Amino acid sequence: MPDEKVVMEALNRVMDPELHRSLVDLGMVRDLKIEPQGKITFTLALTIPSCPLREHIAEDARRALLVLPGVNEAEVVFGAMTPEERSAVLRTAAAAPLPKINQFNKVKHLVAVMSGKGGVGKSSVTALLAVTLARQGYKVGILDADITGPSIPKLFGLPPGGLRGGEQGMLPVITRLGIKVVSANLLVKAEDTAVIWRGPVISGAIQRFWNDVLWGKLDYLFLDLPPGTSDAALTVVQRLPIMGAVLVTTPQDLSALVVRKAMAMLAQLNISILGVVENMSFFQCTDCGSSHEIFGPSHLAEIQEAAGHELPAVRLPILPAFTALADAGKIEEAAFEAFDAFVPLVMCTS
Ligand SMILES: Nc1ncnc2c1ncn2[C@@H]1O[C@H](COP(=O)(O)OP(=O)(O)OP(=O)(O)O)[C@@H](O)[C@H]1O
Ligand SMILES: [Mg+2]
Structure with missing residues (x-):
């Protein structure tokens, strides 16, 4: 005994x-x-x-x-x-208050990834931004701020329930490339457990992921925000020291319109737009070699015009091989050539 x-x-x-x-x-x-x-x-x-x-x-x-x-x-x-x-x-x-966990954290650049509407590839772009920078040797993290629809862990093949509490706070899960990930999906035990929380709780949870997670020293921390310009997204963007936002859109008319809405919101909050990703912009046919604009013509020029100045922008093709990698949790093996030139412009690493 x-x-x-x-x-x-x-x-x-x-x-x-x-x-x-x-x-x-x-x-x-x-x-x-x-x-x-x-x-x-x-x-x-x-x-x-x-x-x-x-x-x-x-x-x-x-x-x-x-x-x-x-x-x-x-x-x-x-x-x-x-x-x-x-x-x-x-x-x-x-x-004798305990030292705040974020005193141990040194995040050089906090970057939000936003879209006006859902399903345009925001989480995929967040993951790709992180992967591209991690491959170049930067220390990178992803805070999955889409609390009710978290999808970052699945893209990286991270099983649910992997978050651990350490002496000093919550410890992120680390991917094969060394990317630190925190997501509501890593808190619950089963991947399909629905996270049913309301606005204030959601923004509170995001704030806690920022305050109570031992991120350590990071060059870039990406915030995968929930789709749209909801209250939760707004509150978070206002409260955290965000360097700027990357906007994700698709060529659909409606998508371009909602991007303009998101741009207006960011302008009000005084947050700069670092760049625009037009995802699923075209499909390059492997048989005939020509390019097809499945979702309609690009709206990048229009978005640039609305911004009033030139923004770094990139068009990503629809790539079935990418969907397959994302579905298999192997996004770290994915690559978009055009992205390699875009990322240094957006993140000012070149
Ligand atoms: N360029 C692409 N080529 C092929 N498939 C893609 C591409 N971009 C995204 N996808 C696929 O489209 C789906 C939606 O992407 P994703 O989850 O990244 O969107 P989202 O904007 O984060 O969605 P939500 O609003 O639900 O959070 C996923 O299955 C993803 O694999
Ligand atoms: Mg998403």
């Missing part, structure tokens, strides 16, 4: 999720009993007896105890602190 010191050390690793301090530090562990048959019992003195997180804390504590050799049962009895104890604990927690 472990002795009291070992048990207290194990409980010292269990954090109060609100006060961000260990149960032991907060004086919440009382009346510890270690029975020779392998049972451990203690009283968890709560700051508020009806604390909604009490089961969660108790479960964390039980788990920490049950991994100790010789322990086969762990019982947590709920107790309460006196009002004096409670004020003392809250005072201590407030007096």
